[in-house]
Amino acid sequence: xxxxxxxGGGSVQAGGSLxxxxxxxxxxxxxxxxxxxxxxxxKEREGVAGVSPGGVxxxxxxVRGRFTASRDSAKNTLSLxxxxxxxxxxxxxxxxxxxxxxxxxxxxDTFGRWGQGTQVTVS
Numbered sequence: 001x002x003x004x005x006x007x008g009g010g011s012v013q014a015g016g017s018l019x020x021x022x023x024x025x026x027x028x029x030x031x032x033x034x035x036x037x038x039x040x041x042x043k044e045r046e047g048v049a050g051v052s053p054g055g056v057x058x059x060x061x062x063v064r065g066r067f068t069a070s071r072d073s074a075k076n077t078l079s080l081x082x083x084x085x086x087x088x089x090x091x092x093x094x095x096x097x098x099x100x101x102x103x104x105x106x107x108x109d110t111f112g113r114w115g116q117g118t119q120v121t122v123s
Contacts, residue, residue, distance in 0.1 A: 003024070003025045003026050003115075004022055004023070004024050004095045004096070004097060004113055004114060004115035005022065005023045005025075005095075005115055005116070006020060006021065006022050006093065006094065006095045006115045006116065006117060006118040007020070007021050007022075007023075007118060008020040008021050008118060009093060009118030009119045009120045010119075010120070010121070011121040011122075011123065012085055012120075012121070012122055012123075013122070013123060014085060014086055014087060014122055014123065015084060015085065016085050016122070017081070017082060017083045017084075017085065018082045018085065018120060019079060019080065019081050019082070020036070020079065020080040020082070020093055020095075020118060020120075021077060021078070021079050021080075022034070022036075022077060022078040022079070022095030022115060023076065023077055024076040024077065024078070024095075024097065025076065028076075029071070029073060029076040029077075029078075029097065030053055030073035030076075031053055031099060031100070032053065032097045032098060032099055032100070033050055033051070033052050033053070033097065033098050033099075033100060033101055033102035033103075033111075034050065034051050034071055034078040034095070034096075034097050035047060035048075035049065035050035035051070035069075035078075035095070035096050035097070035098075035102060035106050035111065036048040036049045036050075036069060036078070036080045036093060036094070036095060036096075037093070037094045037096055037106070037108055037111075038089075038091035038092065038093045038094065038120075039091055039092050039094070040088070040090055040091035040092075041090070041091075043091070045094075045108050046060060046062070046091075047060060047105070047106025047107070047108065048060050048062075048063055048067065048069075048080070048093070048106075049063065049067055049068075049069035049080060049106075050069070050102035050106050051069050051070065051071045051078065051102065052101040052102045052103075053073070053100075053101060055070075055071065056101070056102070057069050057070075058102055058103075058104065058105070058106065060106075062088075063082075063089075066082065066083050066084045066085075067080060067081065067082050067083070068080070068081040068083075069081075078095055080093070082120070085120075085122045086122060087122045087123065088122075089120060089122050090120060090121050090122050090123075091119075091120060092117040092118070092119055092120075093117060093118050093119075093120055094114055094115055094116075094117045095114070095115040096108070096111035096113060096114050096115070097111065097112075097113040098110055098111045098112055098113070
């Protein structure tokens with residue numbers, strides 16, 4: 001039974017930082033693309049960052065240089081360090097997983113496993 005559980009969301013002022021974590025259980029995460037998505041008020045879901053097996057990482061243009069995604073395959077965890085946050089980063093953030101490598105883009109409809117989400121609010 002696959003489960004992804006996010007934690008670490010909260011409220012922060014613009015310019016601040018937050019770190020999100022995703023704990024994966026029920027399968028061997030080392031063989032999966034692990035990714036972060038977000039959906040802000042009135043916006044479509046957006047792929048934020050993905051980490052392939054082996055650690056290759058891709059980012060959305062909107063967060064590149066401010067966010068850093070990383071994974072610990074031994075612990076089956078995925079993290080997202082978010083720095084220099086701006087109000088446009090306000091969203092529900094979701095952890096997601098799919099088998100294989102992330103490739104060059106993150107399409108939400110290709111991910112079959114999702115966490116429940118954690119809210120990030122930047123004011």
